[in-house]
Amino acid sequence: xxxxxxxxxxxxxxLSAAIYAQRARLNTLVVEAKPLSGGQILDTYEVDNYxxxxxxxxxxxGMKFREHADALGVEFYTAQVxxxxxxxxxxxxxxxxxxxxxxxxxxxxxxxxxxIGVPGEEELSGMGVxxxxxxxxxxxxxxxxxxVGGGDxxxxxxxxxxxxxxxxxxxxxxxxxxxxxxxxxxVKQKENIEIIWNGQVKEIQGENKxxxxxxxxxxxxxxxxxxxxxxxxxxxxxxxxDVVKEIVALDEQGYVKAMEDTVTSQPGIFAAGDIRTKQxxxxxxxxxxxxxxxxSVERYLIExxx
Ligand code: NAP
Numbered sequence: 001x002x003x004x005x006x007x008x009x010x011x012x013x014x015l016s017a018a019i020y021a022q023r024a025r026l027n028t029l030v031v032e033a034k035p036l037s038g039g040q041i042l043d044t045y046e047v048d049n050y051x052x053x054x055x056x057x058x059x060x061x062g063m064k065f066r067e068h069a070d071a072l073g074v075e076f077y078t079a080q081v082x083x084x085x086x087x088x089x090x091x092x093x094x095x096x097x098x099x100x101x102x103x104x105x106x107x108x109x110x111x112x113x114x115x116i117g118v119p120g121e122e123e124l125s126g127m128g129v130x131x132x133x134x135x136x137x138x139x140x141x142x143x144x145x146x147x148v149g150g151g152d153x154x155x156x157x158x159x160x161x162x163x164x165x166x167x168x169x170x171x172x173x174x175x176x177x178x179x180x181x182x183x184x185x186x187v188k189q190k191e192n193i194e195i196i197w198n199g200q201v202k203e204i205q206g207e208n209k210x211x212x213x214x215x216x217x218x219x220x221x222x223x224x225x226x227x228x229x230x231x232x233x234x235x236x237x238x239x240x241x242d243v244v245k246e247i248v249a250l251d252e253q254g255y256v257k258a259m260e261d262t263v264t265s266q267p268g269i270f271a272a273g274d275i276r277t278k279q280x281x282x283x284x285x286x287x288x289x290x291x292x293x294x295x296s297v298e299r300y301l302i303e304x305x306x
Pocket of ligand 1: 149179236237280
């Protein structure tokens, strides 16, 4: 079987592409790494900026996207993609199960949590070090935790944790947040959030569980010890572009080079959502990419006489 399009990933970009492809009557397959669609928003406590869905949980929004795709009869397949190959005009998606074939491929594998790369981070991962406040926050009720980062996710995590934790240190390496102004205001109003500006976590310490962190002040060049039971790392994301790095052009951070039309350097391969070079990585821009990608696929199939 040669599909018209195989969509890799089932976050907002992949699901949006699936909905558009199915409506365009393309023979479509969505390959997802685990049998749970939604991508990064599954870990997002609240998505408050998707029009018409104010205050929805990320999980619910992910489920709604999936229900929509299911209702249209989209075919899903759970497998780990290991490589994408070009075989003339046909593209081959090599997975841990088998090799799939398609006339075009939409890369919608998104991105993963970035690490800070300090001693103790890996050793204490799952033992107090977490990359998902909404997944693990409940374990820290009444405790003192640190959130590392200054973007939307760090601010949202700090607010989320402040509801249940006794104290939240929000440690940012500069003296100005990157995250949305509305979140900054909320963070500054919370009494149990203490912002540590110009702070860089140098080390995470503890015996089988997080006990303290060493925070370096970038301006004064001093170190301070903070007793915390949890460290939530929210320092951004890394694109999941490894399996295509041989066939499409990436930028220096590993994002697949593509504009709004999602066209990559490789004919027939399109990149949608957080995996591609873009100004704003949000659910709404990912969903828009999915729609654009299918339009580009349709155009490609005609132009390439496929
Ligand atoms: P981000 O916006 O890239 O922010 C990453 C933060 O981590 C920055 O403040 C950065 O500092 C800091 N950082 C990076 N590397 C670091 C290191 N090694 N040590 C210490 N700090 C480090 O990432 P994000 O917050 O994960 O958000 C990812 C994307 O999702 C963004 O586009 C965001 O807008 C979007 N998002 C949107 C929403 C929403 O709209 N509701 C919610 C969540 C996420 P600097 O500021 O100094 O670079």
